Amino acid sequence: MPALDRIDLDLLSALAEDPRVTIVALAERLGLSRNTIQARMARLDQTGVFQSYERSFSTEVLGFPLQAFVNIGVRQTELPRIIAELARIPEVVQAHGLSGSIDLLARVACRDARHLFDTDARILSIDGVERTETSLAMGEVIPFRAAGLIGLARREV
Numbered sequence: 001m002p003a004l005d006r007i008d009l010d011l012l013s014a015l016a017e018d019p020r021v022t023i024v025a026l027a028e029r030l031g032l033s034r035n036t037i038q039a040r041m042a043r044l045d046q047t048g049v050f051q052s053y054e055r056s057f058s059t060e061v062l063g064f065p066l067q068a069f070v071n072i073g074v075r076q077t078e079l080p081r082i083i084a085e086l087a088r089i090p091e092v093v094q095a096h097g098l099s100g101s102i103d104l105l106a107r108v109a110c111r112d113a114r115h116l117f118d119t120d121a122r123i124l125s126i127d128g129v130e131r132t133e134t135s136l137a138m139g140e141v142i143p144f145r146a147a148g149l150i151g152l153a154r155r156e157v
Contacts, residue, residue, distance in 0.1 A: 002035070002043070002049070003053050004153065004157070005157060006032070006157050007032070007040065007078070007153070008033055008040060008044065009150055009157060010030055010048075010151050011026065011030065011040055011041070011044070011046075012049075013111055013147065013150045013151075013154075014029055014030065014031045016145075016146050016147045016150060017147070023037050023038055023041070026151075030115065045153050053157075056144075058104055059109035062109075063111055064091070064109035064110055064111055065108075065111070066109070066110045066111065066112060066113065066115070066116055066136070067107065067108070067109055067110075067136075067137035068103070068107075068108050068110070068116055068134050068135060068136050068137055069105060069106070069107055069108075069134070069137060070106045070108055070120060070123060070132050070133070070134045070136075070137075071102040071105055071132065071133040072086075072102065072103060072104040072105070072123060072131075072132050073101070073102060073103055073107060073129070073130045073131040073132070074103045074104065074128050074129050074130060075128045075130060076103070077104070078127070078128035079097075079128075081098075081099065081128065082104075082118055082127075082128045082129060083089055083095070083104070085126045086104070086106060086123065086151075089119065089122055089123065091108045091115075091119045092106050092107070092108055092119075092123075093107050093108065093109050094106070094107040095107070100135075106123065106129055107137075116134070116136075118125075120132055120134055126150075
């Protein structure tokens with residue numbers, strides 16, 4: 001990851017506040033040329049600062065209102081294959097590798113409790129998955145956010 005300067009942080013802050021802001025509006029807001037903004041955006045993109053351009057939306061509108069987190073314990077030597085198989089399960093909307101007693105944490109979206117039961121069974125049936133533990137998400141209380149981290153990073157630049 002590249003070191004970010006104050007202009008990069010200002011740009012990221014503006015994008016965090018309004019992800020749909022145009023290049024022209026960013027240039028005006030930051031007092032920079034459109035070309036400078038485009039070049040900065042391209043560099044940030046090429047160096048992996050932007051993780052996804054996929055629009056985030058509610059899984060509920062697609063008919064999958066039940067969200068759960070599945071703790072998954074695996075045989076470590078088979079982790080890459082297990083992750084590939086886990087990625088083929090459409091209900092798995094996100095997964096993280098963890099340290100500690102749990103190897104993977106998967107976020108799943110399902111229609112109802114029966115669908116969640118079936119999804120858990122498919123995860124557990126992956127060769128090399130040794131155990132799972134599922135917790136229902138009761139509601140998102142703090143959505144993903146980066147503005148606070150941008151503020152902390154500004155203090156260090």
